[in-house]
Amino acid sequence: MTSETTKITKKYLTFFLAKEEYAVDILCVQEIKGWNKATTIPNTPDYISGVINLRGTIIPIIDLRLRFNLECQDYGPMTVVIVVKVVSSGKKERIMGIVVDAVSDVYDVAEDEIKPPPNFGSIISTEFVKGLATVEDKMVIMLDIDLLLNSHELAIVESLSDELLTEH
């Protein structure tokens, strides 16, 4: 028993994407809401479903199925949006929504139970995977949400006014 209490455990929220179970740190989850139609933003990659109104704030919605190149699925009653807080460059906090098939459970996972992901070469991108963990005899894929939502199209461009400041 004593060995367990010294372990650093964190709570993770898990969700399903095409029958696979993924987990994110529960501390970055702000809320879970049902799917509402998003307003599409022109000329953005497919996986950005658009923007929605979250009580007066405009937040972008990212479809994780499309982001991970999984096969597309129609949104149903179980489809949910997990609203997450992401720390971006310069310690700026951004709020985004991720569309997932369904929310599963909350697990305690100790840091040392997370095993590094096996290397699949270039077949499957593991750049956003923090590791794999076994919970109740199931495999859960631990996601690094900060990395995921700050990559590629979602990366922040430095603001313009900074340029003027540094110029003088």
Added chain:
Amino acid sequence: MPVDLAEIREIFFEESVENLNRMESNLLELEKGTVDSELINSIFRGAHSIKGGAGIFNFEEIIAFAHIMETLLDDMRHEKQVITPSVIDLLLRSVDALRMMLLAVKEESDYDVQEVQACQNELKNILNVPTEESDEKESNEEESDEKATSESSESSELKEPATSDTSTTGWHIVFKPNLSMLKTGNDPINLFDELKRLGDLEVKVDISQIPTFSDLDVQACHLSWELILRADVKRAALEEIFDWVEDECELHITALEEFSSQQETESPLEKSEEFLIDKCEGAVNQIEQPIPHFKKETDREEISQLKTAPIEHKKKVHHQTEANSIRVSINKIDDLINMVGELVITQSMLEQFGENFDSSRISQLRDGLSQLERNSRELQESVMRIRMLPISYSFNRFPRLVHDLSLQLSKKVELKLSGEHTELDKTVLEKMSDPLVHLVRNALDHGIETPVQRQAAGKPETGELRLHAFHQGGNIIIQISDDGAGFDLDKIRAKAIQEGLLNPDDHPSEEQLYDLIFQPGFTTVEEVSNLSGRGVGMDVVRRNIRALGGTIHVESKQGKGSTFNVRLPLTLAILDGQLVRVGQEIYILSLLSIIESLRVQTKLVNSYGGSAEVYKLRDEYIPILRLYDLFDIIPSTTQLDQGILVIAEGEGQKIGLFVDELLSQQQIVIKSLESNYKKIQGIFGATILGNGSVALILDVAGLIQRFHHIDFQEN
């Protein structure tokens, strides 16, 4: 209850910054040659309150520094120090040094100790240089005043050098409290008790200044004292005792030996005799006068302070570009409270309707709803007004900037500000500050010529730089104009050809040429100065202005000067929008950018270069941008005559946006896409429609750019 020092600290820093800014603008005012005792007083008060505030937090360096400044300013206001440009310059530098120190203390970082030390030494030097004195004795009673001042200048001179801080066998102290000293709770008796502890004390009271009984204010201190302390103590010990009242009295401390030697030439007793005579005459001649004029010196000061204090409050212009707080006039708040009151009334009225509603009351309900609409609009306007600040917040920094730059460039420039009271949104104001500084720098560096060049061109030596702000429509326009050399269009052209931005056979319009100066890296200046000329800047200025939804235009005449017109939206929060539909999507265009909307007559559509289409609108050919094409959505129609062409303008260019349908016009609350996502070219922001869904606001200038980009790629 524990006092929250952290909060006071914050207030202290904010107020100090205000004080420094006021001192700065006053100093610049002084430099223009308007010698006004009120100005000096105001500067003095600034230094004084910083010193006082710093005292609370024990910022020793700041106290010491402010004290020296204060001494110099005190000399200035008593006309013991001649006001010369070099003194003003030194004071300006001192203001900067103080600002730097304050910032360092605030952020708990280090500051440039050398600069502070240099300033401090120079200040001390000035204080030590004997001021012009007339040695001649004059019997004229007017002169006696002057003598008194010259005497005190000597003593203040003695007060400053550290070498005088040696112990002597005794001290002679002249202590003249201001009228108001007793009101501040300082009792001279306590001071004398303290002094007595140091040694043998001889006290002589001077009652000559007590006015006639009818004029006597029992709470005012009309007495002054002459004290002789025979004790072997240090000067600092004495100063410490008078520390509390230092600013509320005239205090002269002299070593006894020095005092006796001085007495031979002019003794304070003699002086008080003169005062006495003065008093008698005054009492006889002007018995009706409420203020006896023998107290000239202290009184005048008191009165002017009293008079100006309330004015000062009104005039108070604070400049806090980086402050997080905002000061709002009580009027605005009161308005707001009234609005809220009305809103509450309307709400309760509507609630009553809801309790037992039947169709007969539908017209009443309609009235109620329109009242609610009016209330919420008024409330919205009042809230917006709170965010509005006069542009003087931004303009205030320019006198100093122009002063420094013109010295640095050895040019003569007169800065004229107008329309400083024009109000605009705080965010716009803050974001505009840097671009404006850039434009002003440019005008000084490239625009206005040196005095020699100007004379050769037959212009007055002193150049003129004007900053003008005014409202026009829903915009604020800021004009930065100089009467300098203007732009050399041929040079711009040649440079553009050289850089490959133009073909040698092209015949660009003036406007297109001016547009080139906003290109990144474009400069016609051969030499890069530390001010400008690197060709970065103007493009950033334009981008910043665009980011605010504004535009910038240049007008120039070679040899006559140039004018930059910056047009900005009044606020970033709300705009009048036109809703348009393309396929299933709803987009919003700012009404200000729309010139007109029309049904397309197919015969006026011409194709151009195979794929591009232009529309002939009266005398102009306007490119047609099919929004569904650009945004890649399925439209209701691709037939031009089935939809609507919205002619919109951005950055001086016109474009016809082809949409399916025009919907309603409404006020749009702008929400940022950037805060959680990022900026998208062609999209200004987003808003939330009545049904809770999000609609994107289009940015015409961005769309045009994007359109050109696509054209380019296709070619």
